[in-house]
Amino acid sequence: MPKVMFREERCKGCGHCITVCPKKIIGFSDRLNNKGYHPAYIPEGRMKECIGCASCGRMCPDLVITVEK
Template identity: 70%
Template sequence: MPRVNFREDRCKGCGHCVTVCPVHIISFADRLNDKGYKPATIRPELMEQCIGCTSCARMCPDLCISVYK
């Protein structure tokens, strides 16, 4: 199963990863990070649905996402 790591402390909340996820498991967190943005994250209950396509990591302008297969 793929594993996705979000560096929420670096996320600006641009939403590019949210829009490109083909299985729609990425959303914005309910809390703010240290920079005052709502970071993107994978909903824990949907983590097992990740297909490891790396679309989210490739679209992130701040290199906040790493995908491990």
């Protein structure tokens, strides 16, 4: 099963990863990171829906996302 990891403290909340996810499982966290942004994340129960396409990681301008297959 693929695993997506977000370096939440580096995320600036641009939302590019949310728009490119074919499964629409990425969203914004309710909490704020140290920079004052709501970081992107995948809710724990939805990670199993990830197909490991890595579109989110390729789209991220700040290299916040790592996808392990």
